[in-house]
Amino acid sequence: MTTRMIILNGGSSAGKSGIARCLQAVLPDPWLVLGTDTLVDAMPAAMQTSDGGIDFAEDGVVSVGPEFRELEAAWIRGVVAMARAGARIVVDEVFLGGAASQQRWLEVLGDLDVLWVGVRCESGVAAGRELARGDRIAGMAASQADLVHQGVAYDLEVDTTRAEALACARAIAARVRR
Amino acid sequence: MTTRMIILNGGSSAGKSGIARCLQAVLPDPWLVLGTDTLVDAMPAAMQTSDGGIDFAEDGVVSVGPEFRELEAAWIRGVVAMARAGARIVVDEVFLGGAASQQRWLEVLGDLDVLWVGVRCESGVAAGRELARGDRIAGMAASQADLVHQGVAYDLEVDTTRAEALACARAIAARVRR
Amino acid sequence: MTTRMIILNGGSSAGKSGIARCLQAVLPDPWLVLGTDTLVDAMPAAMQTSDGGIDFAEDGVVSVGPEFRELEAAWIRGVVAMARAGARIVVDEVFLGGAASQQRWLEVLGDLDVLWVGVRCESGVAAGRELARGDRIAGMAASQADLVHQGVAYDLEVDTTRAEALACARAIAARVRR
Amino acid sequence: MTTRMIILNGGSSAGKSGIARCLQAVLPDPWLVLGTDTLVDAMPAAMQTSDGGIDFAEDGVVSVGPEFRELEAAWIRGVVAMARAGARIVVDEVFLGGAASQQRWLEVLGDLDVLWVGVRCESGVAAGRELARGDRIAGMAASQADLVHQGVAYDLEVDTTRAEALACARAIAARVRR
Numbered sequence: 001m002t003t004r005m006i007i008l009n010g011g012s013s014a015g016k017s018g019i020a021r022c023l024q025a026v027l028p029d030p031w032l033v034l035g036t037d038t039l040v041d042a043m044p045a046a047m048q049t050s051d052g053g054i055d056f057a058e059d060g061v062v063s064v065g066p067e068f069r070e071l072e073a074a075w076i077r078g079v080v081a082m083a084r085a086g087a088r089i090v091v092d093e094v095f096l097g098g099a100a101s102q103q104r105w106l107e108v109l110g111d112l113d114v115l116w117v118g119v120r121c122e123s124g125v126a127a128g129r130e131l132a133r134g135d136r137i138a139g140m141a142a143s144q145a146d147l148v149h150q151g152v153a154y155d156l157e158v159d160t161t162r163a164e165a166l167a168c169a170r171a172i173a174a175r176v177r178r
Numbered sequence: 179m180t181t182r183m184i185i186l187n188g189g190s191s192a193g194k195s196g197i198a199r200c201l202q203a204v205l206p207d208p209w210l211v212l213g214t215d216t217l218v219d220a221m222p223a224a225m226q227t228s229d230g231g232i233d234f235a236e237d238g239v240v241s242v243g244p245e246f247r248e249l250e251a252a253w254i255r256g257v258v259a260m261a262r263a264g265a266r267i268v269v270d271e272v273f274l275g276g277a278a279s280q281q282r283w284l285e286v287l288g289d290l291d292v293l294w295v296g297v298r299c300e301s302g303v304a305a306g307r308e309l310a311r312g313d314r315i316a317g318m319a320a321s322q323a324d325l326v327h328q329g330v331a332y333d334l335e336v337d338t339t340r341a342e343a344l345a346c347a348r349a350i351a352a353r354v355r356r
Numbered sequence: 357m358t359t360r361m362i363i364l365n366g367g368s369s370a371g372k373s374g375i376a377r378c379l380q381a382v383l384p385d386p387w388l389v390l391g392t393d394t395l396v397d398a399m400p401a402a403m404q405t406s407d408g409g410i411d412f413a414e415d416g417v418v419s420v421g422p423e424f425r426e427l428e429a430a431w432i433r434g435v436v437a438m439a440r441a442g443a444r445i446v447v448d449e450v451f452l453g454g455a456a457s458q459q460r461w462l463e464v465l466g467d468l469d470v471l472w473v474g475v476r477c478e479s480g481v482a483a484g485r486e487l488a489r490g491d492r493i494a495g496m497a498a499s500q501a502d503l504v505h506q507g508v509a510y511d512l513e514v515d516t517t518r519a520e521a522l523a524c525a526r527a528i529a530a531r532v533r534r
Numbered sequence: 535m536t537t538r539m540i541i542l543n544g545g546s547s548a549g550k551s552g553i554a555r556c557l558q559a560v561l562p563d564p565w566l567v568l569g570t571d572t573l574v575d576a577m578p579a580a581m582q583t584s585d586g587g588i589d590f591a592e593d594g595v596v597s598v599g600p601e602f603r604e605l606e607a608a609w610i611r612g613v614v615a616m617a618r619a620g621a622r623i624v625v626d627e628v629f630l631g632g633a634a635s636q637q638r639w640l641e642v643l644g645d646l647d648v649l650w651v652g653v654r655c656e657s658g659v660a661a662g663r664e665l666a667r668g669d670r671i672a673g674m675a676a677s678q679a680d681l682v683h684q685g686v687a688y689d690l691e692v693d694t695t696r697a698e699a700l701a702c703a704r705a706i707a708a709r710v711r712r
Contacts, residue, residue, distance in 0.1 A: 021665065021666055024223065038220070042212050044208050045203070046202070047208055071208060073263065074260045074265035078263065081260075083252075085252035128699065128700035129698070131559050132552030134555040165666035166665060307374075310371075312377040343487075344487060380580070398567050400565065402559065431616060434615045437611055441607065442604065443609065
């Protein structure tokens with residue numbers, strides 16, 4: 001079987017996007033990168049202030065409502081359909097619901113060959129990088145660091161606390177079946 | 179029937195993205211905005227320098243190769259699958275191939291209820307707005323202004339030369355079936 | 357005398373930045389564009405949540421405190437020093453304090469040859485463009501449209517309600533002394 | 535004496551901007567961050583294609599011409615004037631000319647109390663981070679890693695190869711006189 005999808009799951013500022021871009025550089029075939037950020041950017045601005053949408057609280061806690069979940073369900077079906085239609089896709093995800101979030105993907109993936117990757121980073125280090133980036137609400141990194149991995153099963157885990165994004169990408173790429 | 183997708187087609191700097199954001203604001207249901215820019219951003223950086231990918235020439239002419247077309251075909255299938263799964267989607271497109279580009283969507287759309295919208299802007303005005311934006315290669319607006327509409331059939335056309343994005347969005351919204 | 361500085365003043369979404377970029381394109385000499393946005397970007401993120409800094413309220417009203425004013429005073433001195441040292445500078449400003457804001461510049465400018473330009477846009481049109489841009493807090497355009505011009509004296513006024521940024525830039529450029 | 539300016543010098547992707555944002559967070563007073571990127575953004579787009587401006591070659595080598603140097607000289611005078619007028623400023627610089635670039639600042643600084651900081655990162659690591667960022671031309675990190683430090687004298691050097699931006703910022707902050 002050929003790997004059609006790599007799903008990276010990790011907290012904010014754990015380094016998923018950097019790993020995703022390095023994967024695009026080291027993998028010989030062209031891979032698309034899509035993820036939570038793509039979906040949130042595609043939503044109406046008003047979803048970020050409605051009760052049913054997505055809420056970024058001042059302490060960095062992110063919560064989502066039923067309207068968000070509904071669009072997300074359709075989004076997941078669409079991304080899986082892209083992979084079934086032949087695209088190779090790196091999915092850059094934040095499983096706020098842990099195992100329940102993974103389950104939403106598993107129900108749609110069927111027999112598609114997916115490589116599940118946990119991207120970890122020590123909470124304190126991720127919080128420092130959040131500060132250095134300057135484009136995230138302070139507190140997101142710390143509040144999500146452990147939460148997003150609860151009950152999630154992986155084929156492989158990487159830890160960016162001391163490893164560079166490129167080294168993590170190489171470790172992941174070695175597990176991709178062509 | 180209920181409109182599930184609004185496909186906006188127009189040249190660079192014709193004002194499609196502004197209309198799309200206004201549509202999200204004036205339509206009562208939540209609509210996602212996805213488009214050519216989303217796809218290009220999702221591609222590997224190397225696709226912008228490979229022969230098979232997408233090329234932005236210094237004179238503003240954009241051309242795409244077979245690798246781009248292959249990923250785009252899967253992308254279209256996925257976006258249509260999102261709409262079939264219940265998401266309402268505004269597609270922000272640039273039909274570099276005119277009628278042939280529209281045909282790629284028609285083959286996949288089946289009986290999905292789509293509102294086709296042509297977004298026009300006089301070439302000289304679009305070129306001026308390109309200059310004012312400052313984030314596009316000079317010449318894209320002029321080279322695409324007419325090209326992208328060749329042989330394309332619409333339900334409705336709007337012209338941003340003298341109309342504001344919000345007024346165009348209201349005219350489009352009036353044609354959306356709920 | 358040679359014009360060393362062009363100060364554009366107008367409300368949010370009135371079209372100042374687009375005019376500034378068009379000025380850079382149509383003026384034969386190289387001009388720098390600096391402004392309120394440059395200063396706010398240079399400030400600590402924490403200034404946007406402290407009482408003494410800058411506050412963007414949910415209704416679009418922007419207010420600034422003593423710490424902001426102190427940094428701004430030094431900023432103005434520095435920008436004027438750049439012009440005295442030979443740089444040509446377009447200043448992209450939002451005079452939240454109207455005449456009092458202009459006075460802060462006048463005290464420092466001395467005999468430097470400045471072209472004062474008011475950039476107007478009908479409140480409703482600016483609010484629509486704010487919606488179309490999607491990157492500004494709703495309400496800023498409407499709350500600032502008239503406020504920023506109160507008691508301010510100009511050499512020239514342009515109105516983007518019906519005129520394109522490039523046409524406004526050409527009208528301004530015609531008044532620049534070389 | 536009180537430190538009025540912190541000048542960070544390092545190659546592309548060495549981590550200067552992250553350190554600068556962390557400095558803003560850990561230092562008790564408000565500090566502005568200005569730098570090469572601010573200046574380049576303020577310049578006309580055409581400066582990036584003219585012989586006298588700034589050129590980003592495809593291999594990542596950056597070169598600047600006489601028009602760039604002229605605007606930069608005025609820029610330096612203005613930034614120093616801001617500091618003299620009371621602003622605390624972190625300058626985020628890339629000394630493409632090594633010691634000669636430092637000399638341009640020294641001539642203007644006079645007796646202003648400046649903390650000179652070298653920001654180093656092993657060339658291979660910086661190149662990997664450049665790939666992970668995805669918004670820089672490949673090759674800039676490697677071509678600048680050593681070049682920018684040639685003959686430059688520092689009060690303090692930090693190395694981001696194995697240290698986090700926040701830790702580097704704390705080491706720098708400990709040397710700031712209040």
